[in-house]
Amino acid sequence: MEKLPSRHLSRRGLIGAIGTLAFAAVVRPGFAADFSISFAELYGKFGVLGLEFSDKVKRLAGKDVSMKGFMAPPLKAEAQFFVLTEVPMSLCPFCSSDTDWPDNIVVVYLLEKQTFVQPRQTIEVRGMLEYDSWTDPDTGFVSLLRIRQAEYSAV
Known part of the structure; x- marks a missing residue:
């Protein structure tokens, strides 16, 4: 079995790396990478089974993303989730099954309850x-579609 060479950070490199991590934690705790996605980028094509997710959605799955939209009225005030919509809505757009899923909504599960x-x-x-x-x-x-461990702010 061949031994791989070890890699060492210089003191300056280690201090720089720690500083970068500390800066990222202060600026955006828990969200090191950030990719933006829009409602127009959610679906790629219409196939025999209906709308298919875009390559961008597949590529960003499991990654931290940002997305702009509107909060549909929640089902209950104490919920830790809501529906993000492309356009303002007066009613919650949840469906009974995924076959009726509208193509312009995303469920958002919050890290903690927010107003x-x-x-x-x-x-x-x-x-x-x-x-x-x-x-x-x-x-x-x-x-x-879901965004988990989420937080939001007004823009």
Whole structure:
């Protein structure tokens, strides 16, 4: 078995690396990488089974992303999740199954409870992107696109 050469950071390199990590933690704790995605970039084509996720969604799955949109009115005030929509909505757009899933919504699961905003306020959500059908065990809601471990702010 061949021994691989070890790599050592110089003292200056180690201090620089620690400084960079500390700066990233102060600027955006828990979100080292940040890729932006829009509603127009969610789907690639319409196939025999319906809309197919874009290559960008597939590439960014599991990564931290940011996305702008509108918060649909939540089902209950104490929920730790909401639906991000492309356009302002007056009703929550959750569907009974993923076959009826609208192509212009994303479910957002928050890191912690936040005060909800008015439906006409543009927000930016940051968190980890997931795709494919998934049923929330607590609520029974089905989603095709999710942003988890998320937080948001008004823009």
